[in-house]
Amino acid sequence: MRERVRQFLALERSRNTFDPVRNSWTSFNAEFSRRCGEEGLIGLVFPREYGGQGMSNLERYVVMEELIAGGAPVGAHWIADRQSGMQILRHGTEHARQLIIPRIVTGQCYFAIGMSEPDSGSDLAAVRTRAVRVDGGWRITGTKVWTSNAHRAHYLIALVRTAPKTEARHEGMTQFIVDMSQPGVTTRPIYNLYGGHDFNEVVFDDHFVSDEMVLGQPGDGWSLVTGELAYERSAPDRFMSVYAVLLETMRKLGPQPDAHAASEMGRFVAHLAALRFMSNSIAGKLQRGEQPIVEAALVKDIGTTFEREIPEVARRLVPSAPTMGKGNGFDDMLGGAILRAPAATIRGGTREILRGMIARGLGLR
Incomplete structure (x- = not known):
């Protein structure tokens, strides 16, 4: 499987369809995602009756890892393949599966994540977006924020409160599949400090969602969203976003680095090996139908801390003047990594939230 992906990427590079130095799993390229679909690199674990290949989570893990390591611009289909498709397969109606899953497999259906809300940080239980029951479905009103690629997504899975909030704050929530092309959904851009448009605010104004687009049963939202986060937080994209920076730093240091540089690079390689082993283990748990939430x-906490540290160490080890968008090779790569690094330990749950979860899971609090 590794060789198959590497041959595909080598062919695409020879056609100049992407620049591996300038991409990561967040890079959006619709045409490249379509090519991945044609090559059969999307929906590997999806059942064959929906266009998938019925493969194992280990094979899927290998494909994800090789695409990231090769600098492939897979951001268009990544969320749909990594988690949204699996959520629909496990908890969606047959109508939703038939409508959406085959399109994901072709690399032509994109998803955004509708979890975070204004003023709530990483506290998903603080959801205020509400849905009320109407004939044939639900009407949703509220706001989601930090929704990556919502301005390009065809669908969004939203966590919404469907019952009044009580002291049991994890109850009364439901997940809905939102069609972004339908009335009552407005997407507003949130520009990064360097001018990039990745994030968005999504506003629901009496938006209608039919019963066929509900995931699970009303009120199941919390258990469903925590299961979904196991896919989001454990994949190799949580510790390989700046893998290209690590490789280029090693190349810049050459075959005989000084003792300090060798120590730093050795430490990173050891951490990467451990993270790969851990992430691989979770792929096995998911294959067995387990929910490895803790x-x-x-993996997410350790992995994104690892990602955040790489550009800081690289800047100290390799003489450079980090830039953005000036075509200066390593300087550009390092500049982009430095500017994006703070987001690593926030997206998908802050370190503080994650460490609280880990402590509870280990019985320490």
């Missing part, structure tokens, strides 16, 4: 939180 294990996924641990």
